[in-house]
Amino acid sequence: MTNTGAFAKNIFIINCILMIVSMIKVIFEIPDSVNIKEKRRVIKSVIDKLKKRFRMSAAEIDLQDSLSYAQIGGALVSNSRTFGETVMQKAFKMIENETPVRIQDMNIHSEEF
Numbered sequence: 001m002t003n004t005g006a007f008a009k010n011i012f013i014i015n016c017i018l019m020i021v022s023m024i025k026v027i028f029e030i031p032d033s034v035n036i037k038e039k040r041r042v043i044k045s046v047i048d049k050l051k052k053r054f055r056m057s058a059a060e061i062d063l064q065d066s067l068s069y070a071q072i073g074g075a076l077v078s079n080s081r082t083f084g085e086t087v088m089q090k091a092f093k094m095i096e097n098e099t100p101v102r103i104q105d106m107n108i109h110s111e112e113f
């Protein structure tokens with residue numbers, strides 16, 4: 001009988017754990033882009049750095065038809081809003097400081113599931 005009670009207690013604990021999805025959306029200009037090949041090289045570099053350094057999912061999400069502008073999005077799943085948004089802030093600083101782009105807009109948001 002105590003075994004069943006322990007099982008029920010474990011289910012309750014599991015149901016209380018939250019999943020937080022933190023997201024970043026960045027629109028930037030690539031001023032030195034003279035052709036689509038150069039734009040893709042810069043975008044691939046930014047996305048690869050985000051994936052490797054911050055272990056997040058990232059992709060180009062809009063402005064594919066523009067030669068000098070790009071919009072990328074990234075997401076990270078964790079159990080802490082503070083942790084997720086801190087990682088997104090660090091990712092933004094990396095894009096701002098280590099890539100040849102001009103930031104036009106940035107948004108960080110977290111959702112709880």
